[in-house]
Structure formats: C-alpha cells, structure tokens
Amino acid sequence: MVKMKGKLKDLMTRSGILFSLASMVLALILCAVVIGILGYSPLEAYRAMVKGAFGNSYNISQTIGIAVPLIFSGLSMAIASKVGVFNIGIEGQMLVGSFAAALAGYYIKGLPMFIHLPLSLLCGIMMGGLWALIAAELRNFLHINEVILTIMLNYVAQYVVSYMVNFPFKAEGNVVRTEYVQDSARLAILVPHTRLSSGIFLALIVAIVLAIVLKRTKFGYELRAVGTNPLAAQSAGINQKKYIRLAMFISGALAGLGGAGEVLGYCGYYIPSMTQGYGFDGIAIATMGQNNPIGTVVSAFLFGALRNGAAGMNQSTSIPGELIEVLEALIILFVSTPGIFKYIKKQMKARKAGK
Amino acid sequence: MKAVEMLGITKSFGSKFASSDIDFHVEKGEIHSLLGENGAGKTTLMNILFGMIKPDSGKILLNEKEVKIDSPLEAIDNGISMVHQHFMLVDNLTVAENIVLGAEPHKGILFDREGAFREIQEIADRYHFVIDPREMVGNLSVGIKQRVEILKALYHRSDILILDEPTAVLTPQEVNDLFKVLNELKADGKTIIIITHKLKETMAIADSVTILRRGELIGRYSIKEVDEQKLADLMVGRLVNFSVEKKPMKDDMPVKLSLKNISLKKNGKQALNDLSLEVHAGEILGVAGVEGNGQSELIEVLTGVAQHYDGTYMIGDADVTNKNAKTILKYMANIAEDRRARGYVKSFTNWENMILGYHTLSDYMTKAGFLKTREIRKITEDEIEANDIRTEGPLQLTDSLSGGNVQKLIVARMLRHQKGLVLAAQPTRGVDIGAIEYIHGELIKLRDAGAAVILISAELDEIVKLSDRIAVLYEGRVAALRKAEEFTESELGSYMLGHDPEKEEA
Numbered sequence: 029m030v031k032m033k034g035k036l037k038d039l040m041t042r043s044g045i046l047f048s049l050a051s052m053v054l055a056l057i058l059c060a061v062v063i064g065i066l067g068y069s070p071l072e073a074y075r076a077m078v079k080g081a082f083g084n085s086y087n088i089s090q091t092i093g094i095a096v097p098l099i100f101s102g103l104s105m106a107i108a109s110k111v112g113v114f115n116i117g118i119e120g121q122m123l124v125g126s127f128a129a130a131l132a133g134y135y136i137k138g139l140p141m142f143i144h145l146p147l148s149l150l151c152g153i154m155m156g157g158l159w160a161l162i163a164a165e166l167r168n169f170l171h172i173n174e175v176i177l178t179i180m181l182n183y184v185a186q187y188v189v190s191y192m193v194n195f196p197f198k199a200e201g202n203v204v205r206t207e208y209v210q211d212s213a214r215l216a217i218l219v220p221h222t223r224l225s226s227g228i229f230l231a232l233i234v235a236i237v238l239a240i241v242l243k244r245t246k247f248g249y250e251l252r253a254v255g256t257n258p259l260a261a262q263s264a265g266i267n268q269k270k271y272i273r274l275a276m277f278i279s280g281a282l283a284g285l286g287g288a289g290e291v292l293g294y295c296g297y298y299i300p301s302m303t304q305g306y307g308f309d310g311i312a313i314a315t316m317g318q319n320n321p322i323g324t325v326v327s328a329f330l331f332g333a334l335r336n337g338a339a340g341m342n343q344s345t346s347i348p349g350e351l352i353e354v355l356e357a358l359i360i361l362f363v364s365t366p367g368i369f370k371y372i373k374k375q376m377k378a379r380k381a382g383k
Numbered sequence: 384m385k386a387v388e389m390l391g392i393t394k395s396f397g398s399k400f401a402s403s404d405i406d407f408h409v410e411k412g413e414i415h416s417l418l419g420e421n422g423a424g425k426t427t428l429m430n431i432l433f434g435m436i437k438p439d440s441g442k443i444l445l446n447e448k449e450v451k452i453d454s455p456l457e458a459i460d461n462g463i464s465m466v467h468q469h470f471m472l473v474d475n476l477t478v479a480e481n482i483v484l485g486a487e488p489h490k491g492i493l494f495d496r497e498g499a500f501r502e503i504q505e506i507a508d509r510y511h512f513v514i515d516p517r518e519m520v521g522n523l524s525v526g527i528k529q530r531v532e533i534l535k536a537l538y539h540r541s542d543i544l545i546l547d548e549p550t551a552v553l554t555p556q557e558v559n560d561l562f563k564v565l566n567e568l569k570a571d572g573k574t575i576i577i578i579t580h581k582l583k584e585t586m587a588i589a590d591s592v593t594i595l596r597r598g599e600l601i602g603r604y605s606i607k608e609v610d611e612q613k614l615a616d617l618m619v620g621r622l623v624n625f626s627v628e629k630k631p632m633k634d635d636m637p638v639k640l641s642l643k644n645i646s647l648k649k650n651g652k653q654a655l656n657d658l659s660l661e662v663h664a665g666e667i668l669g670v671a672g673v674e675g676n677g678q679s680e681l682i683e684v685l686t687g688v689a690q691h692y693d694g695t696y697m698i699g700d701a702d703v704t705n706k707n708a709k710t711i712l713k714y715m716a717n718i719a720e721d722r723r724a725r726g727y728v729k730s731f732t733n734w735e736n737m738i739l740g741y742h743t744l745s746d747y748m749t750k751a752g753f754l755k756t757r758e759i760r761k762i763t764e765d766e767i768e769a770n771d772i773r774t775e776g777p778l779q780l781t782d783s784l785s786g787g788n789v790q791k792l793i794v795a796r797m798l799r800h801q802k803g804l805v806l807a808a809q810p811t812r813g814v815d816i817g818a819i820e821y822i823h824g825e826l827i828k829l830r831d832a833g834a835a836v837i838l839i840s841a842e843l844d845e846i847v848k849l850s851d852r853i854a855v856l857y858e859g860r861v862a863a864l865r866k867a868e869e870f871t872e873s874e875l876g877s878y879m880l881g882h883d884p885e886k887e888e889a
C-alpha cells in the first residue's frame with residue numbers, strides 16, 4: 029500500500045501533473061483577485077463559468093466540441109517540442125489544412141463517404157504537414173531559427189488563403205467563405221445543434237496512438253533522444269535532421285487535421301478566422317500537458333471548458349469574457365516558469381523553519 | 384598557535400548537509416591538506432571561512448580570537464585569501480591590473496599604474512615568480528594564471544592562503560613548481576590550506592591533514608601518522624584496493640584499430656595534425672596530454688561524430704574512414720568524454736539509457752519497431768545488480784543519479800555491448816574513488832580478456848597506472864609513443880608541454 033502510494037506520487041511528480049494542477053489553481057486564485065479589483069465578484073464569475081461550460085448537456089457538448097481542435101493543436105505543439113523544435117506555426121498549418129480540406133470536400137464529387145471523407149481529411153493532413161516541412165527544411169539546411177520561420181509562415185498562410193477565399197474560391201453570396209462541402213465529406217454531428225462531431229473520436233485515437241508511439245517505439249525513443257540531448261543522440265547513431273523533419277511533418281499534419289476537422293465537422297466550409305487562435309492555444313495546452321499526449325488531451329478539455337465557460341459568463345453576467353484571456357495568460361506564465369514554484373516552496377520552508 | 388579554528392560548523396543545502404558539526408583547525412605556519420572525495424564538503428567549508436557562504440551555525444576564530452566574516456572583503460581584511468577552483472581573473476586586463484583590482488594604488492585621484500607594476504614586481508621577485516606584470520592575463524597559461532591568483536593574495540598581505548584543488552589543471556612539472564612556491568610561502572611564515580582529493584599530493588606537501596566524508600569530519604592527522612593507503616581508507620570509509628594486477632602484455636597481437644595520417648580542422652584551427660596510432664588486441668593504449676591538444680577531436684574522429692577529416696581510419700579490416708557513429712558503434716563501444724552531453728539522455732530512465740546506441744538490436748526491438756520494454760527492464764535490473772549501481776531501479780531517471788553511478792551505468796552499457804574494442808574517454812572524471820576503483824578494474828579485465836582499449840584521460844596517474852603503451856598528444860600530433868615503463872613521469876610532463884627531453888639533454 030505504502031509502496032503503491034509512493035509509486036503514484038512518483039508518477040504524479042514525474043509527469044509534472046501536480047505541477048500543472050498547481051499552476052492552474054494559482055492562476056485561478058490570481059485571476060479571482062484581478063476580477064475582484066475590477067469590481068466584479070469572483071465567485072459569481074467562476075460560477076457563471078462553470079455553468080457555461082458544464083451547466084447542461086448542450087454546454088457540455090459545446091465544451092467537448094471546442095476541445096477537439098484544441099487537442100489537435102496541443103498534440104501538434106507537443107510532438108514538435110518533444111524533438112526540440114518550437115513550432116509557433118500551428119495556426120498557419122491549421123489554416124492551410126482547413127482550406128485544403130474545404131476544397132477537397134467541395135470539388136471532389138461523386139465519391140462514396142468512406143472514400144471522400146478520409147480523402148478530404150488527408151488533404152488537410154498533407155497540406156498542414158508540408159507547410160510545416162518548409163520550416164523544418166529551412167532550419168535543417170540553412171540553420172534559420174524555426175520560431176522566426178514559423179511566425180513568417182503564419183503570415184504567408186494567412187494572406188495566401190485570404191486571397192484564395194476572397195477571389196478564386198469564394199462561394200456565391202455576400203459572406204466571404206468557400207462553398208459547403210459535399211455531404212459525403214462531412215463528419216457526423218454527435219449531438220444535434222452542437223459543434224460536437226465524431227472528430228472527437230479521431231482526436232482521442234490520435235492522442236492514444238501518439239502516446240504509444242512516443243513511449244514504446246524506436247521512432248519515439250529516437251525522437252525523444254534528439255529532443256533532449258541532440259549530442260547524445262548523435263553519438264548513439266541517431267540522425268537528428270531526419271527526426272526534426274519527421275516530427276515537424278507530423279506536427280503540421282496534426283494541425284492540418286485539426287483544421288480539416290473544423291471544416292468537415294463544425295462549419296461545413298472554410299471561413300476566414302475560423303481557427304480563432306486555436307493554433308496559439310496549442311502552445312499553452314501542450315505546456316500545461318507537459319508535452320505528454322494524454323496530459324495534452326486533459327489540458328485541452330480544460331481550455332475548452334474555459335473558452336466555453338467564458339462565452340457563458342459573457343452572456344449571463346456583465347463580467348467581460350475577455351477575462352478568460354487573463355486567466356489563460358496566467359496559466360501559461362505559471363506553467364512555463366517553474367522557478368516561481370521553487371521560490372514559493374523555499375519561502376514556505378523558511379517560514380516553517382522560522383517557527 | 385592556531386591560525387584558524389572553526390568550531391561546530393553546520394551548513395545544509397535543502398535537506399542535505401554539506402557540513403555537519405565540523406571542527407577544523409590549522410596551526411600557524413603549516414601547510415594543511417583538506418582531503419575528501421567530490422561532494423565531501425571541502426569547498427563549502429572553505430567558502431564559509433572565506434565569507435562566501437553563511438553557515439547555519441558554528442563559529443570562526445583567527446589567531447584564537449573569535450571573528451565574524453560575512454563577506455570575502457571581510458575575509459581579506461582579516462588576512463585570508465582564497466584561490467578558487469575556477470580562477471576569478473579578467474582576461475583583457477594585465478596581470479598587475481588584475482591583482483590590484485578593487486584595491487588600486489592611487490596617486491592623487493589617478494590610478495598609479497607604474498606604482499602597481501613596481502609593487503607587484505617586488506613581490507614576484509621576493510618569491511622568485513617569473514612573471515611580467517604588464518602581460519595580458521588572457522595570454523597566460525593556466526599554471527601562470529594560478530600564479531597571478533597567488534600573487535593577488537600576497538598583494539593583499541594575506542597570512543592565510545586557501546587553494547581549492549589547485550593541481551587539477553596543472554601538468555606534473557607545474558605541480559612541482561607550485562609546491563616549491565608553497566614551501567617558500569610557508570618558510571616565510573604563511574599558513575596554507577590546500578583542498579584536494581589527491582592522496583599523493585597530500586603526502587608530498589602537507590604537514591597535517593583533515594579528512595571529510597559526506598559533510599562529516601572523519602579526523603585530523605599529522606602527516607607522519609598516515610600513509611596513502613590509510614588516507615584512502617579514511618576518505619572512502621572502507622578498505623580500498625589500489626594495486627592493479629595485469630597479466631603481462633603479449634607481443635604480436637593483431638592490430639584492432641588504426642589511424643593513419645589523420646588531419647582535422649576545427650573552427651579554422653588545425654586540431655589534429657597528421658596523427659597516426661595503432662591499437663592492438665590485449666593492450667591498453669593511453670593517450671595523455673594537456674587538455675585542448677586534440678583529445679576531443681580525436682574522440683570525435685574515433686566515435687564517428689566527426690565525418691570530414693583526411694587520412695584513413697581502419698577497424699580490423701573494415702575501412703571506417705568518415706563513417707558515422709551508427710556504423711562505428713557496431714565495432715567499438717565507448718565511454719563518452721562528456722557524459723552529461725553525450726553519455727546519456729537526460730529525460731530518459733535507466734532502462735532507456737541502458738540501450739542507448741544499441742536500441743535497434745533485435746534483443747531490444749521487434750521487427751515492427753516496438754521496444755521490448757519488459758526484456759530491457761529485466762536486463763537493466765540485472766546490470767544494476769551486477770554493477771552495484773545505486774539507484775531505485777530501471778524506472779528512475781538517470782539524470783537524478785550521482786555522477787559516479789551514472790558513469791557506472793554507462794560502463795555497464797559499454798561492457799554489455801563491447802566486441803573487443805573499447806574507447807574510454809575520461810572514464811573517471813568527477814566520480815568517487817569507489818567508482819574509479821571499479822572502472823579501472825573493468826578496463827583491466829577487458830584488456831586481460833584480449834580486448835583493445837583506448838584510454839584518453841587528463842589524469843596522468845590514471846594513464847600511467849593502466850596503460851601498456853602511452854601516446855602523448857601535443858597540438859594535435861603524437862609527440863611521443865612508447866611502452867609505459869619506458870617513460871619517466873617527468874618525461875611525460877615534458878612531452879605534454881611540447882618539449883622534447885631527449886633533444887634538450889643533447
């Protein structure tokens with residue numbers, strides 16, 4: 029029993045779950061202070077948020093629905109981080125992925141669903157993956173910093189896609205968007221009138237597969253080695269460039285799949301700004317999930333709940349939903365600054381010793 | 384009279400005691416050795432005396448009067464100076480400027496440069512230091528930099544001089560020179576504390592010795608009461624076996640590895656310069672040299688990390704010139720020079736690190752590319768047991784082990800996968816005596832069993848003790864290569880500094 033307890037504790041600390049939870053709690057407390065200072069009731073705010081996220085079956089479905097693209101962008105970030113690359117280009121990769129899926133979903137006609145749907149998803153996957161690959165190869169061969177590269181590629185993606193949806197591929201009517209995709213390319217909606225599609229199963233399966241691959245296969249082993257000690261990996265005969273290439277492709281592919289899922293599941297077409305910064309949320313989500321696929325799924329659900337809860341809070345109270353962004357920022361701050369916790373721990377110890 | 388006395392000194396970092404209730408004293412005018420293994424708490428204790436660390440409890444007496452030392456400046460005011468393990472010098476200032484830094488002589492409000500040069504020259508002359516006060520510190524060798532640090536202490540008129548592992552960076556000649564200086568200082572009435580983990584040096588220079596182990600005081604002895612064996616036993620806390628027994632080396636053994644005319648440029652510098660070496664089965668070839676003379680690059684060539692060099696690299700009959708690490712690992716197992724950078728992956732557990740570099744072997748991986756986790760863990764457990772690695776088990780993060788235990792894991796991996804050819808680069812750097820004993824023993828066993836071993840080490844003692852033949856590396860060349868017994872230690876030192884003792888005699 030004691031041993032089991034020890035093991036559990038070990039597991040918790042090792043994967044940093046405790047640490048992430050603590051960050052979350054601390055952020056919630058601090059955000060409550062901010063809400064209070066702004067003259068609102070923190071209690072009311074959080075109550076409204078919980079209600080907005082989990083209040084009824086509709087809200088719950090929406091929360092899970094929002095989590096789907098967040099899971100993909102979180103996983104996308106996680107795998108790039110595992111190989112030691114900071115992929116800030118997820119937003120752009122999602123964009124091109126969703127646009128490619130929208131085109132494939134509309135222009136390819138007359139195919140049965142079991143071919144058309146996977147094919148459309150695949151278009152999103154490939155487009156996102158190739159987009160990320162540009163950054164990987166530029167880093168590998170020209171040694172350009174990937175952060176700058178991926179940020180630049182975000183802009184390129186945004187403007188290129190924006191042009192395409194405004195001119196050559198614009199749908200009939202006043203709204204700037206693409207045409208509805210064929211029914212044969214739609215993901216099934218699980219709860220009517222919500223955004224919760226069968227994309228959730230896709231997301232969960234991908235996360236589990238990724239977890240197994242990272243932990244149990246040669247591919248994951250070598251990838252992690254490259255990510256933490258590139259020199260040790262080199263000495264062990266592992267090809268660093270190959271893994272940066274592969275991991276970035278997968279990272280982009282996951283982002284692209286996330287984008288495709290939004291088009292084929294939720295919207296039915298591509299519309300500018302549909303990714304709503306999901307790509308950037310991926311950074312926080314993966315960090316909070318300690319770059320662990322399962323942890324990332326959990327943290328994506330939490331972020332989904334925050335987003336949906338904020339929407340609820342916006343509607344039912346006078347408290348501005350933008351406060352949620354303060355909360356997200358605080359979480360990121362705490363998760364990415366372990367030093368803060370070390371400091372707090374030290375202070376607590378000092379106080380104990382003083383007594 | 385007791386020049387220094389420390390009573391009941393306790394200092395903990397977190398839950399770990401670096402000093403626990405330590406009593407320490409040094410008589411005036413003696414050379415005292417503070418002896419202990421890595422992590423024993425030597426530096427911490429002396430940093431407390433020098434005012435750099437505040438102890439949790441305890442008091443300090445100088446000349447039998449209690450004092451409070453809260454900062455290095457106060458220590459210097461009290462006549463204490465310390466030469467740290469890592470020198471605290473500014474490279475682009477002159478020797479004199481470095482020495483007077485913080486206590487500059489003035490002429491009016493101006494810095495009296497000439498005065499400084501003169502004063503320092505006087506001190507240097509008094510102790511027979513050959514040094515030019517006007518030289519830039521950046522141009523000086525390590526040995527001379529150390530001299531500058533000592534001069535600084537003398538300039539501050541310190542009576543008590545603490546040196547933290549001063550010989551770690553020196554060649555044997557330079558160690559001799561340093562000891563001469565220390566003896567002169569002693570003759571002049573100064574009190575000297577020398578921190579070291581080297582037994583030989585303690586016996587050679589000290590009048591008395593204090594031994595620490597894991598933050599605890601083991602004892603204080605006059606040097607007449609002890610010998611190397613006793614010091615080792617006290618330091619480690621059990622009986623240490625020093626002697627290595629080797630079977631005599633056989634002649635006419637086949638060449639296992641050969642380098643011919645290897646040249647390698649690195650950062651525009653000729654790091655390896657037409658270097659040739661051969662290693663035979665059943666021998667340990669020691670590669671000696673002052674660090675920075677091509678050792679790292681030689682290791683990179685040998686392990687396949689460097690892949691753009693001129694010359695020929697053969698292992699047995701296979702030409703592996705400019706082949707990558709993956710290919711070379713099939714023939715040669717190695718202990719990495721810098722274990723934290725190349726020896727293991729920090730985010731990996733013991734079982735993952737146990738197979739690093741060999742993880743694609745069919746013992747460890749299925750055809751589909753899945754790791755055979757259960758088998759690997761079992762093997763790791765066996766290796767932990769067999770090699771006495773102190774760890775919770777295969778699932779513990781390797782990075783959380785002590786240096787010696789990490790190194791044992793790496794050695795265990797090497798032993799398990801070696802096929803008669805081994806490269807041991809700095810195999811005992813930063814590990815405790817117990818691990819050193821073990822690693823040396825294993826290398827000898829390998830050799831006795833007919834393996835070819837290349838030992839590259841900055842520790843001359845290690846090279847001399849283990850090697851059958853020794854190659855001295857100087858500026859990327861093999862400056863000398865002979866059977867170990869055909870070198871005297873001073874000859875080795877000369878070759879390491881780029882001199883040729885044979886020519887100089889003639």
Ligand SMILES: Nc1ncnc2c1ncn2[C@@H]1O[C@H](COP(=O)(O)OP(=O)(O)O)[C@@H](O)[C@H]1O
Nearest residue numbers: 396400401419420421422423424425426427428
């Ligand atoms: N600043 C520090 N913070 C935490 N632990 C430390 C610090 N300095 C030393 N230690 C620990 O205290 C112990 C003694 O260290 P040290 O005095 O440097 O030993 P030595 O000089 O004998 O090798 C070691 O276990 C070391 O890890």
Ligand SMILES: [Mg+2]
Nearest residue numbers: 425426427547
């Ligand atoms: Mg030390």
